[in-house]
Amino acid sequence: MDPLTAVPADLISALQSRLGPRGILTDPADTAPYCEDWRRLYRGRTPAVLRPATTEEVADAVRLCAVSGVAIVPQGGNTSMVGGAAVSEDGSQIVLSLSRLNRVREIDPIDMTMEIEAGVTLKAAQDAAADAGALLPLSISSEGSAQIGGVLATNAGGNNTVRYGNARDLVLGLEVVLPDGQVWHGLRRLHKDNTGYCLRQLFVGSEGTLGIITAAVLKLYPRPRETAVALCAVASPEAALDLFNRLQQHDAAAIQAYEYMSGLGVELVLRHIPGAALPLETAAAHYVLVELATSRKHADLRGAFEGVLAAAMEAGLVADAVIAESGTQRAALWRLREEHSEAQKLAGASVKNDVSVPVSKVPELIRRATEACERLVPGIRVVPFGHLGDGNIHVNLVQPDGMDGAAFLALDHTLMDAVNAVVRALDGSFSAEHGIGRLKPFMMPEWRGGAELDLMRGIKAALDPQGLMNPGKMLP
Ligand code: 2HG
Ligand code: ZN
Numbered sequence: 001m002d003p004l005t006a007v008p009a010d011l012i013s014a015l016q017s018r019l020g021p022r023g024i025l026t027d028p029a030d031t032a033p034y035c036e037d038w039r040r041l042y043r044g045r046t047p048a049v050l051r052p053a054t055t056e057e058v059a060d061a062v063r064l065c066a067v068s069g070v071a072i073v074p075q076g077g078n079t080s081m082v083g084g085a086a087v088s089e090d091g092s093q094i095v096l097s098l099s100r101l102n103r104v105r106e107i108d109p110i111d112m113t114m115e116i117e118a119g120v121t122l123k124a125a126q127d128a129a130a131d132a133g134a135l136l137p138l139s140i141s142s143e144g145s146a147q148i149g150g151v152l153a154t155n156a157g158g159n160n161t162v163r164y165g166n167a168r169d170l171v172l173g174l175e176v177v178l179p180d181g182q183v184w185h186g187l188r189r190l191h192k193d194n195t196g197y198c199l200r201q202l203f204v205g206s207e208g209t210l211g212i213i214t215a216a217v218l219k220l221y222p223r224p225r226e227t228a229v230a231l232c233a234v235a236s237p238e239a240a241l242d243l244f245n246r247l248q249q250h251d252a253a254a255i256q257a258y259e260y261m262s263g264l265g266v267e268l269v270l271r272h273i274p275g276a277a278l279p280l281e282t283a284a285a286h287y288v289l290v291e292l293a294t295s296r297k298h299a300d301l302r303g304a305f306e307g308v309l310a311a312a313m314e315a316g317l318v319a320d321a322v323i324a325e326s327g328t329q330r331a332a333l334w335r336l337r338e339e340h341s342e343a344q345k346l347a348g349a350s351v352k353n354d355v356s357v358p359v360s361k362v363p364e365l366i367r368r369a370t371e372a373c374e375r376l377v378p379g380i381r382v383v384p385f386g387h388l389g390d391g392n393i394h395v396n397l398v399q400p401d402g403m404d405g406a407a408f409l410a411l412d413h414t415l416m417d418a419v420n421a422v423v424r425a426l427d428g429s430f431s432a433e434h435g436i437g438r439l440k441p442f443m444m445p446e447w448r449g450g451a452e453l454d455l456m457r458g459i460k461a462a463l464d465p466q467g468l469m470n471p472g473k474m475l476p
Contacts, residue, residue: 006092007047011068015050015094018060023100025049034095037086038079038142039345039352042438044087046073046095053100055175055183055214062212063181065094071468072096074208076150077121079142081341081352082437084154084207084473093471098149101214107132112220113172113189118149118213122156125218134220137164139257141338149213155205157433159257159291159337162389164221166433168204173217176203179210179464189217202459207435208470210463224293227256228301229330232309232321233284237363239317240288240388243308244359247290250308254301256293258389259337260362262286265344265383266336268398272346273339277332279322288388289337291330340385344398347381349405351412353395353419356432362388365426369395372418377411379403392432395419416443441476 016024025031026048034049036042052058065072071093075085087093101117104125108114109132116125122136122143129136140146140158150156152174156167164170173188186200203210234240240260247255263285269276292301305323312318324330344350357365370382379400386394397415399408420430420443430443444453453475460467460475 006090007070007094008068011064011070012048014064015048015061018064019050019052019057023051023053023057025051031095034075034078034097035087037083039081039083042083042086044089044093045091046087046093047091049095049097051097051100055101055177058096058098058101058177058212058214059181059183061096062177062179066180066466066468069466069468070094071471072212073470074098074149074153074212076118076147076153077142077145079146079150080154080437081354081434082431082439084435084437084470085150086438088472096212098147098212098214101149104128105215107134107220108189109133111189114218114220115173115187115189115215116148116218117215118147118152120148122146122148122151129220130223132220133223135223136170136218137221138167138170141341148216148218152204152213152216153206153208154435155433157387157390157392159259159387161387161392161433162258163256168201170219171200171204171216172219174200174203174213175215176211176213179466179469183214184211187215187217205435207437207474209460209474210469212469222295224256225295225297226299226301227291227293227330228305229289229291229324229333230305230309230321231279231333231336232288232290232312233280233282233319234286234288235317235319236286237366240286241360241363242315242317243288243290243312244389246308246312247292250304251292254292254294254299254304255290255389257289257291259289259386260286260388260393261289261337261340261385262383264381265340265385268343268347268383269336269339272343273335276335276339278336279329279332280320282320284319289333337385340383340394344383344396348399348401348403349408350399351397351409351415352434353397353416353423353430354392354432354434355395355419355423355428355430356390356392357423357426357428359389359391361426361428362391362393365393365395365422365428368422368425369419372422373397373415376414376418377408391428436474438473441472441474444474444476
């Protein structure tokens with residue numbers, strides 16, 4: 001039997017008549033882009049991709065699938081690093097794309113909130129907030145494609161977590177289609193609402209396993225009046241941490257982003273990304289990219305940078321630094337950081353470790369994880385980079401030059417185990433911001449076993465007793 005027949009034909013025709021021709025794709029040529037993840041780790045197949053345009057259409061589609069017992073994979077921008085929106089290979093699951101729910105419903109400049117639908121890209125949401133004179137502070141490398149629904153369902157972190165927290169810290173209200181097709185209208189915009197369990201935080205970070213987020217109320221912040229960005233060549237990861245500490249002592253509230261990059265990571269960007277350039281005299285083994293921002297008047301962030309950096313140079317922490325003179329230069333500096341994932345993809349097969357440790361232990365994490373991986377695979381290119389300011393480092397591992405990519409990927413568990421052993425010794429987490437998806441459920445029993453995993457399973461069973469929401473993700 002062709003496994004695609006596992007989805008009843010009459011369900012597909014009921015969905016067709018409810019959603020109309022624009023609301024459902026069934027031709028394999030049209031569904032193919034929804035069946036492969038950004039990292040190309042998973043290629044599945046599906047008899048249909050649903051593209052509802054309203055919350056009511058999402059609810060009806062979910063209800064129809066629930067009645068037939070057919071599983072749904074909710075999908076936003078499909079930018080997951082862990083196969084969070086990957087559809088199974090057996091053709092038994094239907095993809096539900098939120099991309100047509102793409103309206104900014106309302107921005108309130110007094111409440112400083114934005115009500116927005118799930119399919120709006122993060123970049124479009126940031127732009128809409130900026131047009132209204134406010135700041136939506138969440139910023140991630142994939143923001144041009146990642147959509148609000150996915151960003152919330154995965155509790156994305158990103159570059160500004162050091163100041164504004166993760167996605168969950170920005171959510172005041174949610175609208176969610178539940179696994180049976182009911183809609184939970186939780187679009188409140190209250191800062192105080194002490195009325196029982198905090199349901200919205202249950203859905204944030206649930207990776208689509210409990211329901212489908214269709215809209216949200218997000219917190220906005222004042223737009224910075226002044227922003228300053230510097231790229232610094234630092235002597236070591238310890239020096240990077242020391243510089244962070246100095247900036248905190250000077251004006252912790254102004255630190256908008258504090259990102260670490262290894263020399264190798266920057267070198268890969270310079271080699272693979274057209275137009276990328278290093279604005280320093282010589283290449284270094286370690287860099288930090290620092291953004292300061294404030295809505296205060298006359299803050300003189302540039303002067304602050306110059307003072308702290310001069311002292312850090314004197315102390316031998318910083319070898320060289322450049323402070324951007326214009327918006328174009330700021331963007332060029334940020335490109336060196338934001339193109340890290342793309343450059344690594346172009347450099348060959350890679351194994352990603354999205355881990356976190358207490359901020360004070362980041363240098364030890366970088367040193368010990370690098371040594372462990374280099375011992376296991378001679379020639380491996382260890383590329384640690386990321387959000388030093390909140391302790392989340394991507395210990396990414398790129399295959400040795402010339403090695404067969406598949407042979408390298410076959411070592412992924414061995415390499416992840418080696419990095420995780422260091423993370424565990426430093427009291428960290430094996431998944432800081434990318435989530436669990438399809439890639440890491442096997443790690444859950446070891447890290448979150450016992451009462452914690454029992455509770456999670458209990459919640460899943462209570463909300464999705466048929467197990468139809470994004471099966472195979474998050475829970476082992
Ligand atoms: C980033 O910080 C993203 O740029 C992606 O979280 C990291 O490619 C990665 O592993
Ligand atoms: Zn990251």
